Amino acid sequence: NAGVTQTPKFRILKIGQSMTLQCTQDMNHNYMYWYRQDPGMGLKLIYYSVGAGITDKGEVPNGYNVSRSTTEDFPLRLELAAPSQTSVYFCASKAGGADTQYFGPGTRLTVL
Amino acid sequence: QKEVEQDPGPLSVPEGAIVSLNCTYSNSAFQYFMWYRQYSRKGPELLMYTYSSGNKEDGRFTAQVDKSSKYISLFIRDSQPSDSATYLCAMSDPGGGNKLTFGTGTQLKVEL
Numbered sequence: 596n597a598g599v600t601q602t603p604k605f606r607i608l609k610i611g612q613s614m615t616l617q618c619t620q621d622m623n624h625n626y627m628y629w630y631r632q633d634p635g636m637g638l639k640l641i642y643y644s645v646g647a648g649i650t651d652k653g654e655v656p657n658g659y660n661v662s663r664s665t666t667e668d669f670p671l672r673l674e675l676a677a678p679s680q681t682s683v684y685f686c687a688s689k690a691g692g693a694d695t696q697y698f699g700p701g702t703r704l705t706v707l
Numbered sequence: 708q709k710e711v712e713q714d715p716g717p718l719s720v721p722e723g724a725i726v727s728l729n730c731t732y733s734n735s736a737f738q739y740f741m742w743y744r745q746y747s748r749k750g751p752e753l754l755m756y757t758y759s760s761g762n763k764e765d766g767r768f769t770a771q772v773d774k775s776s777k778y779i780s781l782f783i784r785d786s787q788p789s790d791s792a793t794y795l796c797a798m799s800d801p802g803g804g805n806k807l808t809f810g811t812g813t814q815l816k817v818e819l
Binding site: 599626628635636637638640643645653685689694695696697698699700701703 | 713715739741743748749750751752753756758795799805806807809810811812
């Protein structure tokens with residue numbers, strides 16, 4: 596059971612470049628989440644989804660986009676990378692009716 | 708005022724010590740409380756979950772919730788070097804759109 600997987604593990608982008616962070620879960624969870632974690636700042640919610648075809652903004656959505664075409668996948672898109680998006684990005688999922696979220700290993704992104 | 712306050716540490720203790728980690732919160736709608744453990748360069752993993760005031764014990768770990776004071780704690784008995792990690796409190800409310808609000812995390816180091 597792989598749980599929540601994220602790719603890539605590391606990435607360096609130049610300012611203005613775009614990229615997609617991939618997230619896949621094999622637990623058939625309806626709910627999926629994207630967070631960013633900056634040093635000393637805890638986890639900030641970027642976007643979340645309550646099921647395929649449904650997404651909503653979290654606390655810090657600016658500069659990001661998401662889509663949810665399947666239950667398993669929840670990619671996060673950065674269109675015009677900025678240094679302020681240097682962070683560690685975590686994807687998480689949970690089952691409907693539950694409160695506990697399961698996290699992936701993270702993607703460490705640097706924008707130079 | 709942040710919804711969830713957590714002392715960032717770092718906290719350094721000798722092996723075998725009892726550790727107390729704490730969070731306070733301001734939103735009285737929070738009903739579910741979690742502690743996540745995050746090792747360096749890894750994703751958070753769920754450690755303890757509780758939804759009622761009082762204590763919940765799991766091995767060397769005890770989660771305590773005091774809803775009247777809006778205060779939660781995690782106690783670690785007989786701390787081990789393998790407990791060295793960042794501990795994040797998280798909480799949710801039934802009407803919160805299935806979202807978690809995290810503390811900023813407390814960094815713990817258990818020394819030999």
